[in-house]
Amino acid sequence: MRKPVMAGNWKMYKTVEEALTFLSSFKDSGEGVETVLCAQYLSLPSLAKAAEGTRINIGAQNLHWEQEGAYTGEISPVMLKEINVSHVIVGHSERRTYFAETDESVNRKTKSALDHGLVPIVCVGETLEEREREQTQNVVRHQVVEAFKGLSSDEVVQTILAYEPVWAIGTGKASTAEDAGEVIRFIRKTVADLYDQQVANEVRILYGGSVKPANIESFLAIPDIDGGLVGGASLDPDSFAQLVDAAARRRVSQ
Numbered sequence: 001m002r003k004p005v006m007a008g009n010w011k012m013y014k015t016v017e018e019a020l021t022f023l024s025s026f027k028d029s030g031e032g033v034e035t036v037l038c039a040q041y042l043s044l045p046s047l048a049k050a051a052e053g054t055r056i057n058i059g060a061q062n063l064h065w066e067q068e069g070a071y072t073g074e075i076s077p078v079m080l081k082e083i084n085v086s087h088v089i090v091g092h093s094e095r096r097t098y099f100a101e102t103d104e105s106v107n108r109k110t111k112s113a114l115d116h117g118l119v120p121i122v123c124v125g126e127t128l129e130e131r132e133r134e135q136t137q138n139v140v141r142h143q144v145v146e147a148f149k150g151l152s153s154d155e156v157v158q159t160i161l162a163y164e165p166v167w168a169i170g171t172g173k174a175s176t177a178e179d180a181g182e183v184i185r186f187i188r189k190t191v192a193d194l195y196d197q198q199v200a201n202e203v204r205i206l207y208g209g210s211v212k213p214a215n216i217e218s219f220l221a222i223p224d225i226d227g228g229l230v231g232g233a234s235l236d237p238d239s240f241a242q243l244v245d246a247a248a249r250r251r252v253s254q
C-alpha cells in the first residue's frame with residue numbers, strides 16, 4: 001500500500017515568525033500520512049528544529065544540483081540535509097515559468113536530491129493552452145521521461161510525483177477528480193512503460209491545484225491519487241489539518 005502524502009507548498013509566504021506560529025497551532029492527527037511543509041529557505045532551520053519529534057517533515061521549494069560552488073544565491077542539497085530538511089519540491093510550474101527551470105535542470109535536481117537522501121517532489125502539468133490543444137498527455141509524458149532520465153527503479157520509487165495542471169494553480173478552479181485521476185493513471189502507465197509495473201504501483205503521485213478541505217475527499221476517492229500538493233489551503237493551520245485528516249481517513253478506509 002502506498003503511504004498517502006499531504007504536502008503544503010507555502011511558496012513565498014510566511015516570515016520565520018509566522019511559520020513558527022503556524023507550527024505551534026497546527027494540530028496533527030495524521031497518523032500514517034507523510035505530512036510535509038515546504039517553506040521559504042530562511043525559516044527552514046527553525047521549522048526543522050521545531051518539528052523534531054513530531055510527524056511533520058520539512059521541505060524546501062528548490063535546490064541547486066551541485067554540493068557547493070560559485071553559484072551566487074543558490075542552496076545545495078548538502079546544506080538542506082545539514083539542517084534536517086527531508087523533502088524538496090523540484091520543477092514547480094512557477095519555477096519553470098518565472099525562473100527558467102528546464103526539464104534538464106529538473107532532472108539534475110531530482111538526481112542530486114536523491115543522491116543526498118532528500119525526497120524530491122517532482123511537479124509536472126500542462127498549461128491551459130496545451131490542454132485546449134489536447135496535448136496534456138504528451139506534455140506530462142515528456143516531463144516525466146525527462147525528469148527520470150538516468151534514474152534507477154529504486155530511485156523512482158523514492159520520488160514523489162505531483163500532477164499540477166498550471167491552469168488550476170492558485171485560480172480556485174481545481175481539476176475535476178475524474179480528469180486528475182485520468183492524467184495520473186496515464187502518468188503511472190508512463191512510469192510502467194519506462195520501468196515496470198511494480199515501480200509504477202509503488203511510486204506516489206499527488207494532485208495539486210486549488211486543493212482545499214471542500215474538495216480533497218473527491219481527489220482521495222480516486223485510488224491512483226495518493227495525496228495533495230497544496231498551496232493556498234496549506235497556509236492556515238486548521239485548513240491544512242483538515243487536509244491531513246482526510247488523507248489519514250483514506251488510509252484507514254483502504
Ligand SMILES: O=C(CO)COP(=O)(O)O
Pocket residue numbers: 009092164168169170171172208209210211229230231232233
Ligand atoms: O502550486 C500549488 C502547490 O504547489 C497549488 O497551489 P494552490 O493550492 O494555491 O492552487
